[in-house]
Structures are given as structure tokens and as C-alpha cells.
Amino acid sequence: xxxxxxxVLLLSxxxxxxxxxxxxxxxxxxxxxxxxxxxIYEVFKAKYPDVEIINATVAGGAGTNAKAVLKTRMxxxxxxxxxxxxxxxxxxxxxxxxxxxxxxxxxxxxWGILDKFPKDIMTICSYDGEVYSIPVNVHRxxxxxxxxxxxxxxxxxxxxxxxxxxxEVCEKIKEAGFIPLSLxxxxxxxxGHLFETVLLSALGPDKYNGLWDGKTSFEDPGIERAIVIFxxxxxxxxxxxxxxxxxxxxxxxxxxxxxFNVMGDWAEGYLKTLGWTPGVEFSWMAVPGTEGSFMVVxxxxxxxxxxxxxxxxxxxxxxxxxxxxxxxxxxxxxxxxARLDADKSLYDPYLTWSMEDFSTNALCPSIAHGSAAxxxxxxxxxxAVNIFITTKDxxxxxxxIKSAAEDYIY
Amino acid sequence: xxxxxxxxxxxIISFLILSPTFAAIGVFVYFFIGWTGRTSVSNWNxxxxxxxxxxxxxxxxxxxxxxxxxxxxxxxxxxxxFTLFFILGCLLLGIVLAVLIDRNLKGSGIFRNIYLFPMALxxxxxxxxxxxxxxxxxxxxxxxxxxxxxxxxxxDFLQWRWFTSTESFLNFNFALIPVIIAAVWQMSGxxxxxxxxxxxxxxxxxxxxxxxxxxxxWQIFWKIKFxxxxxxxxxxxxxxxxxxxxxxxxxxxxxxxxxxxxTDVPAIYMFETTFRANKYATGSAIAIIMLLMVAVVIIPYxxxxxxxxxxx
Numbered sequence: 001x002x003x004x005x006x007x008v009l010l011l012s013x014x015x016x017x018x019x020x021x022x023x024x025x026x027x028x029x030x031x032x033x034x035x036x037x038x039x040i041y042e043v044f045k046a047k048y049p050d051v052e053i054i055n056a057t058v059a060g061g062a063g064t065n066a067k068a069v070l071k072t073r074m075x076x077x078x079x080x081x082x083x084x085x086x087x088x089x090x091x092x093x094x095x096x097x098x099x100x101x102x103x104x105x106x107x108x109x110x111w112g113i114l115d116k117f118p119k120d121i122m123t124i125c126s127y128d129g130e131v132y133s134i135p136v137n138v139h140r141x142x143x144x145x146x147x148x149x150x151x152x153x154x155x156x157x158x159x160x161x162x163x164x165x166x167x168e169v170c171e172k173i174k175e176a177g178f179i180p181l182s183l184x185x186x187x188x189x190x191x192g193h194l195f196e197t198v199l200l201s202a203l204g205p206d207k208y209n210g211l212w213d214g215k216t217s218f219e220d221p222g223i224e225r226a227i228v229i230f231x232x233x234x235x236x237x238x239x240x241x242x243x244x245x246x247x248x249x250x251x252x253x254x255x256x257x258x259x260f261n262v263m264g265d266w267a268e269g270y271l272k273t274l275g276w277t278p279g280v281e282f283s284w285m286a287v288p289g290t291e292g293s294f295m296v297v298x299x300x301x302x303x304x305x306x307x308x309x310x311x312x313x314x315x316x317x318x319x320x321x322x323x324x325x326x327x328x329x330x331x332x333x334x335x336x337x338a339r340l341d342a343d344k345s346l347y348d349p350y351l352t353w354s355m356e357d358f359s360t361n362a363l364c365p366s367i368a369h370g371s372a373a374x375x376x377x378x379x380x381x382x383x384a385v386n387i388f389i390t391t392k393d394x395x396x397x398x399x400x401i402k403s404a405a406e407d408y409i410y
Numbered sequence: 411x412x413x414x415x416x417x418x419x420x421x422i423i424s425f426l427i428l429s430p431t432f433a434a435i436g437v438f439v440y441f442f443i444g445w446t447g448r449t450s451v452s453n454w455n456x457x458x459x460x461x462x463x464x465x466x467x468x469x470x471x472x473x474x475x476x477x478x479x480x481x482x483x484x485x486x487x488x489x490x491x492f493t494l495f496f497i498l499g500c501l502l503l504g505i506v507l508a509v510l511i512d513r514n515l516k517g518s519g520i521f522r523n524i525y526l527f528p529m530a531l532x533x534x535x536x537x538x539x540x541x542x543x544x545x546x547x548x549x550x551x552x553x554x555x556x557x558x559x560x561x562x563x564x565x566d567f568l569q570w571r572w573f574t575s576t577e578s579f580l581n582f583n584f585a586l587i588p589v590i591i592a593a594v595w596q597m598s599g600x601x602x603x604x605x606x607x608x609x610x611x612x613x614x615x616x617x618x619x620x621x622x623x624x625x626x627x628w629q630i631f632w633k634i635k636f637x638x639x640x641x642x643x644x645x646x647x648x649x650x651x652x653x654x655x656x657x658x659x660x661x662x663x664x665x666x667x668x669x670x671x672x673t674d675v676p677a678i679y680m681f682e683t684t685f686r687a688n689k690y691a692t693g694s695a696i697a698i699i700m701l702l703m704v705a706v707v708i709i710p711y712x713x714x715x716x717x718x719x720x721x722x
Contacts, residue, residue: 068685075461094688098461162516179548186666240554242574242669257552376456379687383481390576390670 017142022299022312023054025073025083027066028333030059030247032269036333042135044319051312056080064187067375072104074100079304081313082320086107086373087125087135087298088371095302096127102303103130107314116339120363124371125300133302134321135338137330140263140354141295141366142197142287146270149281150178150259159285160242163201163229166288173259180236182258184244191241192382193229193368194262202226203291204360208293211409212365212372217406234389241389253282256326261289264297268336268350278350294361297369298338300400341396373409380404443701450694457688472695482696485676487581489703492590492675493654500650501643504601509631511602512609522606525599534597537663540592544572544664573665576672584663585672593660597653601646608642609635642709651707656700669698676700 028037034057041053052298058066063084070083074095084089095101108131110113114122117135125133146159154176160166170180185191200208203222210216238258241249250267252258261267268278276282286293301320307313319325326337331346336355344352365371367378384400387393427507447577450473453459453466476482507525511518526535547554551571553561557569573585612635667674667682676696684693 064686068681071457071685071688094457098458100461177551188667238548239571240546240548240574242614243541243572243665257548374456374688376687376689386667387481389668390672 012261018076020050021052021054021318022082022309023080024055024316025056025058025066025070025080026268027058027060027063029057029264030270031293032266032268032273032332032334033317035273036269036329040319040325040329043322043325044237044316047181047319048312051315060187064189069408074304077306079308081307081309082301082303085133085302086366086370087121087133087300088365089374090370091125091133091300091302092127093374095304100305101132102305103131103132104303104317107317108134108321111318111321113339116341118193118338118359119341121298121338123294124296124298124365127302133300134317134324135298136320136326137299137335138338138358139264139266139297139299139369140357141193141297141369142200142293143263143265143267143292143304143354144285144287145253145261145263145267146285147253147256147259148283149256154178154259159288161285161288161291163289167232167236170233170260179238179252179258180260181233182249182252182261183234183237183241184246185241185386186243186245186247188382188386190249190263191385192378193264193366194233195226195381195385196367197262197287197290197295198233199226199232199367200293200295201221201287202229202233205293205364208364209362209381211405214410218402218409223401224394224398227388227397230388231285231392242256258302263348264295264366265350266334270401271331272334278348280402281302284350284353292361294357294363295366296363296371297366298371299335308341320325368372377404377408418676446694446697446701449691450698452691454691455689460688460690468691472691476692476695476699481671481674481679482676484581484583484671485674485679488583488586488673488675489655492593492657493583494653495586495590496593496597496654497647498691499590500598500601501646503594503598503645505605505639507598507602508605508609511606518676525602526549527599528596529599531596533657534662534663536592536596537660540588540595541573541664544588546571546574550679573673574669576669578672583668583672589661589673592664593654593657596660597650599649599714601650604642604646605639608639612638646709648707653678655703655707 026037028034037055037057044051044053058069060066063086066084067090070080070085071094073079079100079328085095091101096231105114114131121135121138122131123134125131145238150161150173155174156169156172159169173180183190183194185194185268199222202225203211203216203220207216207220207222207261211218211220238244238249238252240378246267247262247270249258250261250263250270254271254276265284268284271282278284285291301317303310303313303317322340323337323339323342326339327342327346329335330337330342331348331351334351336342336347336351336358340359344355347355367373367381370378373381380400381404384397386403387400390396420607448465451467451469453468455472507521511522511525543555545554546569547557547573549557550561550566553569556572560566560568573588575585577584616634617630620634625633656677657675658681661673661675662678662681665673667678679691680696680700683689683696
């Protein structure tokens, strides 16, 4: 008697949860991100008012802390209903190969929207011909954000789009008493991010992409060249970089202390929440030497096996995949929609520029943001960059990159 | 006969009452220590291998690699110096404050509370606050926090890069100094409370007898009070020692690993290798090394305490 009562109770509790809620796991807590997430939640609530959203967020730049929490939950058999993950190796190597995700190809086909996404992006999110996550947005990693006022004061009309020219401009800005390039690498990945854009500029998009499928060797002299350029570049960085986060660094541009900041274009969303208008107080360009390449950082949502509220998770994924959802989220977050049929008029001048490049440029997966290489490689690379910034030991840096590649890429 | 029976009965009852606790500790503490040890000698250095659970014994390979790893070597030096200065700082400050407050001057009760308050904060809060205080800003044009304060009162020569500095001496990274200051600020109130309890427990007769013999205040403290406080010093060292050997939250919130890992500690490295790089075997090896370090400090203390208990 008691046992059956307990069973009924348990069942009703689980039913209650099944119809009532959906747990969405992400690391969107920063300026611009949080508001964007709230906007897409609104779309969800309007369509499914009876489903309660449990907003499970873990703060921390680029999801460094959230990923650790997620891994523990996944390992412990307690997955959220759907979680944010960077498309690419971060998803494939960690969760798909290990058999923790449900394939979504059939579901996308049944919704009739599989062909609404660009093929390259879906390839990043796929393994063995099956799609495993739905991209909600695309960020560009290789962007320089520019404080227009400082350039005016120093008397620079145009920032050159080649590496050496850019360094000359940096020198001028430094002489004028401003910080040329702001960096905040307390969490390490920010320095890795800067390095990967330099690596892209030294190798070019084809060779860079070749690193990940074995077509380019890690013995390529381009890597050594990247290290030399990187060493030149960090001479123009604020000296308290190790005490700052990426937000602090972007804020230095906003505060009129630094002229440039190399960051993914979530920094654009951040600058907007601080009150700036794109094109007025700040402008932007591709990182010098990487024009024509688009460093892709894509946030995606997948469906873990054993999601407690699978039905609601599918409802959520449908919103994530919809034009409506993507157009609510992206203009605020400061990213471009992954869908090709989104409403372009909703996006600000920066994002329109980015959408234009996205459809014409060579697409390159980001290392620091989990698309290009397994997480073990990223950690070792970030560590090596961090050490190099202090020691300036080129040979040690190069051999660290090579040994990380040996461990994880080959 | 009856007596013995009652004793066994009581023994059985106490065993029954205690057994859930023993079982819980056995599983959740000792079993998992064992499991961590097992993982540390495995090849589980990727998520896939861990999940498949294919155990391959690799001996002490993970440990050997760690000791060759420059980052881990830095970590060990950092732990050593951090522990040393943290314990010394807490003990010195603690005893000075305790002696001052023990004088029962006016308002000493208020100060006792003020010194104790930092202990009520979590290390994460302390870390965030001291990060703002010691954030160097850009010197000399745009100082922040402490440096700004120095420039306002004209002590510019004291400005320093604090926890972003990369200078070192005999493997002691100077960037640790701000972290040590924050940790001492937090825990010295605790040692003060311990010493205060000790001082209050010293019989007044002893002090008076010494005074009659013509001892000075300093002699009374150094020759009488301080030796009596020795067990307290030992307990404080043990408690502070195990905190500092395992420290994670304060450093993580305050400085992170720092440039060239100048403020890195084994716990942060363990966290990164395990949860970011998915190298569970290496992470477990770091955990076991940390456990051994703490054991070196704790076990002799426990052994001596145990012996004393038996004697009583």
C-alpha cells in the first residue's frame, strides 16, 4: 500500500515537472547577453505560457565556469533539458563522441528548416552526418573595436588593415599617451583569443583551417611568424592586463583610455549596453591581416539524452531554431542569426556589416571558443600564451604548441 | 555476569547508532579518496576514455609528468611560500591583537568583534574585494585602488604592480604578497580568538607570583604566558596550514593564475586540468599530492592528540 502510494506520488511529481518546466543552461549573464536571453525567453513564454523556464546560468567569461558545472552534471547523469555549447569540437569531442547527445537531423527536417541554415555552420555542429545542436547565433572573433575620439585626437584618419601598418599606428597612439590595445587576460582565454586572430593573420584562412584537418602541419613557419607578430603586438597592451577581465578591457575603450580592443563581437553588445551607438562613438574592422576571413564562434543548443523534460526541451529548441526567436535574441546580444532568412532590417550597422562578411568570407573555426580543437588543446594553448606574455620565450612557446598538437590533434 | 552483558548491550547499541555515520564516511570520504587514487594511476585523460571506463594502469606516469611540469613546480613553490607567510602572519598578528585586547582597555570588546568579523566572510567575497583594492591600474598615469590612495597622499614611491608583478626571489613570487595580505586579514582574527581564550585561561596566580618575584611585563609574557600558549600555537598552525595548502577560492576570485602562473596554486591547476581540459587522471594526481601535503601536516598532530587522549 505504502509503496504504491509512494510510486503514485513520485509519478505525479515527475508529471508535474514534465508539463511545467524546462531547464535551460547557459553562461549568459553579462551585459547584452542576459537581456538577449530574456528576449528569447519572452518569445517562448508567449507561445507556451504554461511552461515555466528554469534559467540555470553560471557566470564567467566565455563559459569557463559554466562548462565545468555542466560536465559534472552530465557525468553524474543529471543533464539540464537543453544547454548552451559552442558548436564544433567542444560539443563533438566532449559530448557527442561519448554518446550523450540525441541527434537532431530528423527533428530539424520534420520542422522543415534544415536548409535554412548555412551548410558550413551545420557541418561544424555535426558528427558522422548527423546534426547534434542548433545554432542560435554567430559571433565573429576577429574584430577590432575602435574608440573614434582617440583616433581623432591622435590624428589618424584610417586604420591600416595590414599588420605592420597597424603596429605603426599603435606606436603613434602610444606616443600620444593613450593605450593602443586593451587586453584583460585574468581568465587566460582572452590572451588565447588575441593569439588565434594573429595566427589567422599569419597563416591565412586556408592554412589555418588546414591545421584542424591535418592539411597544414604544425611545423609550418607561419606559426613561428605568428609568435613574432604577437610579441610585437603585446608591447602595446596595457600593463595591468593580468588584473582585468574582457569586460574591463572593452570598458577601457569606452572610458577613453584605450584606442583598440580585439574581442569577439559580443563586445559590441557590451558597448551598446554601456550606451554607445555603433558607428558614432566607436567603429570596427577585421583584425589587421585577417580581412576576408570570418572567425566563427557559434552558440548552439542541443538535446542531451535523458533530458528530464524532453517534450519541453523540443519546444525550446523549436524557438531557438525559429526566425522569430533568433531575431529576438541576436540584435540585443550583438550577434548575427545563424539562419539565412532572418530579418536584416532589425540589425544595427555593425551587425549588418558582419552579416555581409559572413555570407562572403572564408569561415574559420575559433580555437579559444571551442570550435576548432578539443578542450585539452585549448587549455594547453591558453597556458602557453599566458606564460609567453611574461617570459617572451619564443622557442618554448612554439614547442608547447607543437606538443599540445601532438597530444590532441594528430 | 549481568554487568558484562549490559556492557555488550551498550556496545551493540552504540555500534548501531554510529554505523550509519561510519558507512557514510566510509563511502563518501574514504571510498572516494581511494577512487581518486585509482583514477590518478589510470589513462583517463580524456572525457571519452573516462566515460567508456576502460581502465588502463599506467603506474606513476601522471605523477612524473606533473613534477616535470614547470607550472606545477611553480605551484608547489607558491604553496610553500604562501603557507609559510600566511601562518607566520596570522600567528604574529593574532597574538599581538590578543595581548592588546586582553588588557581590557576601554572599547576592547568592540575591537575584538571588528577583528573577528572578516572570518565570517567567504573567501570569494574577500577575494573580490581585495582584487579591487590591489588592482594596480596603469602606472603612473592612471592608478587604481591602493595605488590611487598612495598617489593621493603623496606616497607614489610605494606604488607597485601588486599581483600582476612577475618579479621573484628564490622562487618566491612577489605577486603572492597581496594574496597573503588578504588571507592574513581574513584569518588573523581567528588566531586572535584562540590566543585570547588561551590568555584568559592562564591562572592569575602564576602572573602574580611572577610579579612578586620582580618579573617585568615582557618577562611575564615571554617566560610564562607564551610557553603556556604553545599548544594553542600548534593547533592554530595545523588549522591554518590545512587551509593554505588547499587554498582555491581566495586565489581564484582575487587573481586567478596570474601572469606566468605567479599566483597559481595546485587547487586551481587541478580544477583547470580536470574540468576544462578533461584530464581527469592528471587532475586526480594533483588531488592526491595535495592530500599527501595536508596529511604530512595533520597526521603527526592527530597522532600526538590521540596519544594524549589515551593517557587520560
